[in-house]
Amino acid sequence: MTLRTLLLATAASACALPAVADVNIYTTRQPELIQPVMDAFTDKTGIAVNLAFVNEGLIERLKAEGPRSPADLVMTVDIANMQRVVDSGTIQPMDDQILQDAVPANLRATDNTWFALTTRARIVYASKDRVAEGEISTYEDLADPKWKGRLCTRSGLHDYNLALLSAYIAHHGEEEAKVWAQGLKDNLAKKPEGNDRSQVKSIWAGECDISLGNTYYMGQMLADPEQTEWANSVSIRFPTFQDGGTHVNISGIAMTKSAPNKAEAQQLMEFLVSPEAQAIYAEVNNEYPVLEGAPLSDLVQSWGEFTVDDIDLTEVAGHRAAALRIMEEVNFEG
Incomplete structure (x- = not known):
């Protein structure tokens, strides 16, 4: 094989490799509050996370975009708003054993359309x-x-x-x-x-x-x-x-029906309920983890039990x- 042929073959092989897709999230939570845990995911996987703060008109936007929506995931900071998103018909259930094992039954939908990340x-x-x-x-x-x-x-x-x-x-x-x-x-x-x-x-x-x-x-x-x-x-x-x-109320996450990067988004969902991510949530945001056994921050522990x-x-x-x-x-x- 000539050098030119080898270079062409190498280039063709590289082009054939699947690109690592980004994960796109519509969130009603201030992006700076969740950026540290997203950065940890990117550092671990190489998958970038794009956060779009949608404080008003989230459901209307998802419906208007329909199957062309770039959003893979939706995050909210209130159970009622999460349920409204689910009721809008823009969410798909996730039959994911990792998520089901990590999130207690009372902190996720019975049909697995949404999962709590923190309380x-x-x-x-x-x-x-x-x-x-x-x-x-x-x-x-x-x-x-x-x-x-x-x-x-x-x-x-x-x-x-x-x-x-x-x-x-x-x-x-x-x-x-x-x-x-x-x-x-x-x-x-x-x-x-x-x-x-x-x-x-x-x-x-x-x-x-x-x-x-x-x-x-x-x-x-x-x-x-x-x-x-x-x-x-x-x-x-x-x-x-x-x-x-x-x-208690929750911050929660759900997968959109349109999710163009479903595999990567599912990987992110699983990471967010991992011990690593739950510890970051607890330490940075002073919230309560949903994963049993995940440590509380020293400050949160000082507030007492309930x-x-x-x-x-x-x-x-x-x-x-x-x-x-x-x-x-x-x-x-x-």
């Missing part, structure tokens, strides 16, 4: 100076008149608060949930506004004594020199439902429309 608890931030230990123990307590003018929260129409109210409906029914929502409104110290961290700032400033928030925001505040003082003014309390545990509410998250997601209607009926934002 976070919806807790109470309480003033260290003005709220005694044990003074609040249940979500039901939040509607007690003793908290009148002492409660702060972000919009009642935000996904996190709608999910909590949806869980309340699952436990107590719509009628009692409406009474509870009205009680929350009556106890507000000010109009709902801002995010979970700004509620803690209000506690620090003496505007209220307790607020609703997700656990991981404590980690974010402690990492920000401008917010450390806010964080140190409160403690985390893990309320429970009277007949259940502490409400009993996770065992109500099915798909049921919780099914009550979102009722929760939204109740918040509007009590004029929570007014």
